[in-house]
Each structure stands twice: as structure tokens, then as C-alpha cells.
Amino acid sequence: MGVEQKLGNLGVVTYRLEDLVNWGRTNAMWPILFGLACCAIEMMGSQAASYDASRFGMELNRPSPRQSDLMIVAGRVTRKMAPVVRRLYDQMPEPKWVIAMGDCASCGGVFNNYAIVQGVDEIIPVDVYVGGCPPRPEALLDGIMSLHEKIRNEKLGDWA
Amino acid sequence: MNPDEVIVSEIEKAFPEAIEEVSEFRGERTLYIRKADLKSVCQFLRDQQSLQYNFLTDICADDMLPEFPRFAVNYQLYSIPRNHRIRLRVRVEDPEDGPETVGSIWAIGTWLEMEVWDLMGVRFKGNTSLRRLFLPEDWQGFPLRKDYPLGYEEVQFSFNFDEINAKKPHATKD
Amino acid sequence: MTLSAGGDAIQELTLEELRNKVGTGMEIEDAEEHMLLSMGPQHPSTHGVLRLLVELDGETVVNLAPDIGFLHTGIEKNMEAKTFTKALVMTDRMDYLSPMSNNLGYILAVEKLLGVEATPRAQAIRVILTEMQRVASHLVWLGTSALDLAAMSVFLYCFREREYILDVFEMVAGHRMMVSYFRPGGLWRDVPEEFETAVRQFLDFMPAKIADYEALLKNNPIFLGRAKGVGVISAEDAISWGLTGGSLRGSGVNYDVRKANPYSGYEQYDFDVPLETDGDVYARYRVRMEEMRQSLRIIEQALNKLPDGPIQIDNRKIVPPPRAELGRSMEAVIHHFKLWTEGFNAPEGFVYQAIESPRGEFGVYLRGNGGSKPARVHFRAPSYVNLAALPKLSKNLFVADVVAIIGSIDIVLGEIDR
Ligand code: SF4
Numbered sequence: 210m211g212v213e214q215k216l217g218n219l220g221v222v223t224y225r226l227e228d229l230v231n232w233g234r235t236n237a238m239w240p241i242l243f244g245l246a247c248c249a250i251e252m253m254g255s256q257a258a259s260y261d262a263s264r265f266g267m268e269l270n271r272p273s274p275r276q277s278d279l280m281i282v283a284g285r286v287t288r289k290m291a292p293v294v295r296r297l298y299d300q301m302p303e304p305k306w307v308i309a310m311g312d313c314a315s316c317g318g319v320f321n322n323y324a325i326v327q328g329v330d331e332i333i334p335v336d337v338y339v340g341g342c343p344p345r346p347e348a349l350l351d352g353i354m355s356l357h358e359k360i361r362n363e364k365l366g367d368w369a
Numbered sequence: 370m371n372p373d374e375v376i377v378s379e380i381e382k383a384f385p386e387a388i389e390e391v392s393e394f395r396g397e398r399t400l401y402i403r404k405a406d407l408k409s410v411c412q413f414l415r416d417q418q419s420l421q422y423n424f425l426t427d428i429c430a431d432d433m434l435p436e437f438p439r440f441a442v443n444y445q446l447y448s449i450p451r452n453h454r455i456r457l458r459v460r461v462e463d464p465e466d467g468p469e470t471v472g473s474i475w476a477i478g479t480w481l482e483m484e485v486w487d488l489m490g491v492r493f494k495g496n497t498s499l500r501r502l503f504l505p506e507d508w509q510g511f512p513l514r515k516d517y518p519l520g521y522e523e524v525q526f527s528f529n530f531d532e533i534n535a536k537k538p539h540a541t542k543d
Numbered sequence: 544m545t546l547s548a549g550g551d552a553i554q555e556l557t558l559e560e561l562r563n564k565v566g567t568g569m570e571i572e573d574a575e576e577h578m579l580l581s582m583g584p585q586h587p588s589t590h591g592v593l594r595l596l597v598e599l600d601g602e603t604v605v606n607l608a609p610d611i612g613f614l615h616t617g618i619e620k621n622m623e624a625k626t627f628t629k630a631l632v633m634t635d636r637m638d639y640l641s642p643m644s645n646n647l648g649y650i651l652a653v654e655k656l657l658g659v660e661a662t663p664r665a666q667a668i669r670v671i672l673t674e675m676q677r678v679a680s681h682l683v684w685l686g687t688s689a690l691d692l693a694a695m696s697v698f699l700y701c702f703r704e705r706e707y708i709l710d711v712f713e714m715v716a717g718h719r720m721m722v723s724y725f726r727p728g729g730l731w732r733d734v735p736e737e738f739e740t741a742v743r744q745f746l747d748f749m750p751a752k753i754a755d756y757e758a759l760l761k762n763n764p765i766f767l768g769r770a771k772g773v774g775v776i777s778a779e780d781a782i783s784w785g786l787t788g789g790s791l792r793g794s795g796v797n798y799d800v801r802k803a804n805p806y807s808g809y810e811q812y813d814f815d816v817p818l819e820t821d822g823d824v825y826a827r828y829r830v831r832m833e834e835m836r837q838s839l840r841i842i843e844q845a846l847n848k849l850p851d852g853p854i855q856i857d858n859r860k861i862v863p864p865p866r867a868e869l870g871r872s873m874e875a876v877i878h879h880f881k882l883w884t885e886g887f888n889a890p891e892g893f894v895y896q897a898i899e900s901p902r903g904e905f906g907v908y909l910r911g912n913g914g915s916k917p918a919r920v921h922f923r924a925p926s927y928v929n930l931a932a933l934p935k936l937s938k939n940l941f942v943a944d945v946v947a948i949i950g951s952i953d954i955v956l957g958e959i960d961r
Contacts, residue, residue, distance in 0.1 A: 241585075242585075243585050244591065245591070245592055245614065246591075246614055246616075246636070246639060246956075246957050247636055247639030247720060247721070247957060249591070250639055250640065250683065250720070251719075251720065253683075253687075253702065254702060254705075254706070257686075257698065257699055257702030257703070257706075258699045258700070258702055258703045259702065259703060259706045272585075272586070274585075284614075285614070285616060287612075287613060287614060287615055287616065287960075288504075288505060289503075289504065289505045289612050289613050289615060290584065290592060290613040290614065293584055293585065293613070295540075297585055316525070317522070319632060319633065319636070320616050320617065320618075320621060320633075320636075321519075321520075321521050321522055321524070321621075322519050322520050322521065322616075322617040322620060322621045323512055323517075323518070323519065323520025323617055323620070324504075324512070324520070324615050324616055324617035325616060325617070327522050327537075328537075330539065330540060331537060331538045331539070331540060332538075332540050333540045334540050334541060334542055342636075342721060343719075343720055343721070345719065394892040394893065394894065395655050395656070395658060395892070395894050397894060397895065399893075423782055423783075424782055424785065424798075425785055426785070426897070426904065426906060426923060427895075427906055427908070427921075427923035429908045429921040429923075431893070431910060431919050431921075432919070443893075443895075443908065445895055445906065445908075445923070449782065449796065449798050452803050452804075454804070454895075454897075456895065475783055475785065476780070476783040476784045476785075476931075476935075477783065477784050477785035477928060477931055480928070480931035481785075481928070484927070488619070501612075502611060502612055503611065503612035503615035503960055503961075504612060504615060505612075512617060512620050513619060513620055513919075517620075519617075519620060519621065519624050520617075521624075
């Protein structure tokens with residue numbers, strides 16, 4: 210077979226399945242293409258040329274929730290939007306993670322009024338909160354790194 | 370004659386009763402128009418060759434609580450050919466019985482009135498598209514009214530973290 | 544046939560009801576075969592959380608109704624609960640592609656209500672920054688609407704240049720997007736020394752970049768095919784539908800607030816108002832491209848004659864005293880304390896101030912009641928008004944054209960819903 214002749218004997222590599230799968234999950238994470246407000250502009254900024262989120266295997270934004278495993282809630286969630294966000298979340302296949310990007314998604318931010326849900330964690334479980342209004346693209350990338358860190362430490366027993 | 374005076378005299382000629390009051394503040398002229406005459410005045414302002422207010426910039430309602438009449442609706446008109454702005458203001462006592470719609474004069478009127486209805490609850494006569502626009506269908510009340518609460522929620526700090534945490538809804542995966 | 548999408552808050556709707564919405568009601572034959580399509584609120588090309596309800600005959604749009612409010616933030620209400628200065632932060636977050644323009648509109652309204660005018664230096668800096676904001680906003684518009692029309696690389700280039708502008712904003716205001724830099728009576732602080740060089744550099748490289756974008760799109764047959772002759776609106780209709788900004792000037796109506804009612808010293812600068820007469824997507828694209836060049840002209844002129852002098856007026860009832868005075872003067876401490884706890888009082892009365900934001904005429908209606916908080920703030924949001932014409936623009940076109948039209952009227956959902 211081709212590869213062996215070129216590379217010689219590869220031998221056997223042993224590795225913990227847990228780590229291997231977690232490694233795979235971190236490096237090909239597809240966020241759902243879903244922007245709500247101002248923060249979404251910074252999210253676009255982090256995917257554009259200067260910050261280039263594709264360095265971390267995240268350049269591919271899927272418009273469909275069925276194909277994505279990360280939801281970046283980028284912006285304020287209103288009372289009218291809340292059921293929609295929940296529904297999108299429910300449609301995503303397991304395993305799935307959520308980043309609350311910005312103050313509004315984390316806690317309501319400057320808008321403490323009748324229209325805004327005070328923190329998206331009231332409707333969907335959040336893994337990483339990124340502060341800032343809006344967070345700089347670096348901050349978002351840092352949030353993504355933290356999420357990767359979290360995933361790398363996930364245990365086989367918790368997957369189910 | 371400056372354009373502000375032209376418009377007043379023209380309206381007075383055509384509709385002697387329509388103008389209730391003229392006020393000026395910071396160089397902006399406001400004409401208080403009687404509610405019943407609003408639509409015909411608007412039509413007149415748009416069609417009259419010497420006026421040509423062909424651009425309806427904005428409709429905006431104001432809750433003047435505790436004054437009476439409580440509501441006021443502003444129409445910002447602009448004439449592109451003559452480069453002149455004017456504001457018509459209509460006092461409304463009962464929000465259910467608002468001014469007539471101007472949707473047939475400027476197409477955008479319908480859409481602007483929908484916003485006023487949704488947030489301030491002033492009903493425009495003859496506008497059939499009024500519905501909940503910004504807020505969910507089953508929302509109660511009109512948020513921009515002065516008697517509607519802001520909906521402020523207590524902010525969570527470290528000293529009251531547990532107390533508020535107990536009250537807050539928490540989402541789970543399923 | 545009923546349709547429900549997105550859970551309980553979204554209304555169920557029949558075709559009949561759809562036809563009654565937004566003045567698009569009309570008699571339709573053969574309605575049996577029509578289909579109801581719900582685009583959004585999570586849709587890649589609605590530029591945010593816009594939901595469109597579309598009635599289709601095959602692939603042709605028969606009827607269309609925008610369903611908005613998924614980003615209704617209650618900004619107008621919330622501003623009534625804050626002092627005039629504190630309410631400023633809310634305006635940034637409305638049209639988040641052009642916070643500077645929003646700030647300017649609101650601040651000019653406050654200044655008008657108070658009856659004060661900013662110093663010449665503050666006015667010139669305001670002009671420079673808002674024009675840079677216009678370029679930045681048009682870059683996002685160009686990038687995203689080209690992306691919708693399958694030209695991905697333009698997006699990457701546009702965002703690269705936008706980063707430069709944001710860096711300048713960060714230099715002057717300390718924040719990339721939500722600047723809140725203009726304050727009643729002037730600016731928050733003076734621009735740093737490097738500001739002028741940074742802007743000059745921007746003026747140097749930008750014209751070539753704009754030519755680059757044009758080169759990418761001008762000869763692109765896919766882009767031209769999807770933009771030319773699509774979404775046509777006549778001048779008369781455009782006025783009646785209240786369109787402003789590039790969408791109005793694409794139809795050949797010469798109306799630009801900067802020329803018609805100059806504010807902040809725009810009358811001193813020499814610039815053209817680009818006009819196109821076709822009224823289609825391509826015309827609107829051409830207008831905005833040319834607007835970027837005109838903005839550069841304005842920036843250059845303003846920078847060349849940037850006057851020296853104070854950046855704030857001298858009225859201590861409105862403008863806080865400089866930091867250095869606080870240690871020396873008791874009076875300054877009192878003013879500072881009063882301003883930051885209670886704010887300044889504005890007289891009774893109402894004003895309307897319009898400015899030309901990147902999207903069109905951005906108007907602020909502001910009423911004061913003698914207190915330190917606005918009694919009523921209302922925004923004439925250009926995106927909100929421009930959106931109303933969407934059903935008209937997209938009638939009898941294909942679904943794919945609707946995407947092109949949404950891009951061309953340049954809407955920002957944060958401003959529509961407020
Ligand atoms: S956190 Fe700030 S930038 Fe982000 S959505 Fe909220 S207001 Fe906008």
C-alpha cells in the first residue's frame with residue numbers, strides 16, 4: 210500500500226481514546242452562523258482576515274443548526290427571540306457547546322429592561338462567558354481557547 | 370415672506386379652523402393641527418404647488434402625562450424641492466381614537482403608524498395593518514407609555530448572588 | 544395552510560393573513576399552488592435577525608412581509624430612565640455599524656435642546672470621525688452584500704481595511720466600536736498626537752483599495768447579472784416610500800442632509816452627492832462606492848484645516864471641569880459632582896435633529912421637560928423606513944433576488960428594532 214512504502218513502517222501508536230476524541234472535537238468545531246446584534250460584527254471580524262479564526266479550525270460557519278456543534282450567542286437575546294434561540298439549540302446534535310459572547314448574552318449588559326432576557330443562561334446552558342461590550346476578537350478567541358481547554362478535559366464517562 | 374409664514378397663511382386660507390396653535394422653539398416651527406383636519410391638511414401640503422411637502426420623514430408619538438390631552442403625534446414633513454421642514458403636531462385625548470391614517474398620501478405612512486401603534490398604542494383611523502410589530506403577539510401593554518414600567522431586574526452582585534440565583538431560571542440541556 | 548416557525552412567540556400565519564400585512568394586500572389567482580416560505584430569523588443572508596414571510600409561486604415572489612422585532616431592545620424607553628449623558632451609550636448600540644453617526648445625531652439633538660454649539664475644533668473632529676465611520680460602515684455593507692452574491696474575497700478585504708479604521712477609533716476613544724466619544728458640548732477628550740498621521744495614512748492607501756474592490760466586482764458577470772436591473776424603484780416611489788441615503792440617491796433624487804441642512808460645519812467642505820438614475824441594486828452599489836470616495840475628500844479637507852482651540856465649550860453647567868482643576872477649585876468639584884450624579888437640566892420643549900448616517904437620514908426627536916432626563920427620545924431609523932419598501936422592491940422577482948435587494952438597501956437590524 211502507498212503510504213507504508215513512502216514513510217516506512219509506521220508501527221503502532223497507542224493513545225487514550227478519550228484524548229483522541231477530545232482532540233478531534235476541539236480542532237474541527239463548526240459554529241452555527243448566527244449573529245444577533247453588535248457582537249456579531251466582532252464575531253465576523255474575528256473570522257475575517259486580521260484575526261482569522263480558521264487557525265483554530267473554526268472558519269466554517271454552518272447556516273444550519275443540524276451541522277454545527279458550537280453556538281456563539283453573539284448579542285442580546287430579546288423576549289421575542291428567546292424561543293427561537295432555544296429551538297435552534299435543541300436542533301443542534303450532541304455534543305454541543307455554547308459561548309455567551311458579550312455582556313448582553315452573559316447578563317443583560319446595559320439593557321436592564323422589559324425587552325431583554327437578562328442572560329442567555331436563563332434559556333440555554335452556557336459553557337463559556339466572554340465579557341466585553343463587544344468583546345474584542347482577541348477576547349472571543351480567548352473564549353474559544355477556554356472552551357477547547359474545557360473539552361480537552363472532558364471525561365469519557367460524561368459523554369453519554 | 371419666509372417659508373414658515375407661507376405655510377401658515379396657505380393653510381389658514383384653505384382650512385381656516387385647522388391650526389390650533391403655532392409654536393417655535395430653537396428655530397423649529399410646530400403647527401398644532403386639529404385632529405379632524407389632519408388628513409386633509411396633509412393632502413393639501415403635499416399637493417399644493419407652492420408647498421410640495423412630498424417627503425414624510427417621521428411619525429412619532431409622545432406621551433405627555435400628566436398633561437391633558439395626554440398624547441401627541443408628531444409628523445415631520447420635508448419638502449425636497451423647497452428644502453424646508455415643518456412639524457405638524459396633533460393632540461390626541463383617547464389613544465383608541467387617533468388621527469386618520471396618512472398611508473394614502475405617503476406610502477410610508479402605514480409603516481410608520483404601525484410602529485406608533487405597537488409601542489405607544491395610538492390607533493390610527495383607517496390603517497388596517499396595525500398589529501404587534503416589535504413585540505411578541507401576546508404582549509400586553511404599550512411600553513413607551515409613561516405608566517408602563519421599565520422592567521428593571523435586580524442586578525446580581527457577590528453580596529446578593531445566592532438570593533438572586535435562587536430566583537433566576539436556569540436552563541438545562543433538555 | 545398555516546405555518547409556524549421558531550416556537551411559541553412566533554405567530555402562526557395563514558396565506559390570507561400574510562396578504563393583509565404591510566399594505567401588500569392584493570387579489571391573487573391560482574392561490575392554491577402558492578407556497579409560504581419563512582426566511583429567518585436565523586438565516587445567513589438576512590443580515591441579522593430579520594424574518595421574511597414570502598408567498599411564492601414556484602420561485603417567484605408574489606407577496607412578502609417582513610416580521611421584525613427579534614432585536615427589540617427597548618432603547619427608547621430605557622433612555623428615558625437615564626440622564627442625557629448616560630443615555631448616550633445606548634445610541635452606540637442601535638446602529639452598530641455606525642456608532643459615531645448615532646452619537647453625533649443624538650448629541651446634536653441634545654445640544655440643540657440646550658441651545659449650545661460645539662467648538663470649531665470639536666466640530667471638525669466630529670466630521671472626520673463620522674466620515675471615517677461612513678467608510679467603515681460601507682465596507683461592512685460591501686463585504687456582506689458581496690458575500691450574499693457569492694463574492695467571498697471582497698468580504699475579507701473589506702474587513703481588513705475596516706480594522707484600520709477601528710484602530711483609529713480605539714486610538715481616540717479607547718474602544719473599537721462603542722465609542723461614546725462625542726459629548727454634549729464637545730468631545731470626551733482631545734485626539735492624541737498620532738491621530739493626524741494615522742488619518743493621513745488612511746487617506747493615502749484607501750483610494751487604491753476602493754479601486755481594488757471595484758475591480759473585483761465591476762467585471763464579475765455573476766455579480767452584474769444579479770445586480771443589474773434587479774429591485775428597481777422609481778424616483779417618485781422612492782420619495783413616497785421615504786427611502787433615504789444611498790437607496791434614494793440610486794433612484795436619482797438629490798437629497799443629502801449634509802447638503803440640504805448642513806450640521807456640524809458641513810457647509811465648509813466641498814463634496815459631491817453621487818447620483819444614479821437606474822434605481823436598481825447596481826445603482827445603489829455605485830452610489831455607495833462613490834460615497835466612500837467623497838467621504839475621503841471631506842476627511843482630507845477637514846484635516847487640512849483642523850482648527851486649534853478647545854474641544855469643549857466653557858459652560859460648566861454642561862461640560863465637566865478638566866481633571867487638573869479638581870484639585871484646586873472647590874467650584875470645579877461641585878460642578879463635577881453635580882454633573883456626574885444628577886446631570887444637567889434641559890429646558891422644556893422638543894427638537895428634531897436630522898443627520899446623514901451611512902444608511903440615510905437619521906433623525907432624533909428629543910423632548911426635555913426641565914429635568915435631567917429626556918422625557919421622550921425617538922429615532923427616525925433609516926433602516927426601519929427603508930425596509931418598508933422591500934415588499935415593493937421584490938415583487939415578481941426570484942427568491943435569490945430578494946437576497947440581493949436586502950443587501951442593497953443596507954439595513955441594520957439593531958436600528959430597525961431599537
Ligand atoms: S454586549 Fe454590547 S456589543 Fe454585544 S450585543 Fe450587547 S450591547 Fe451589543
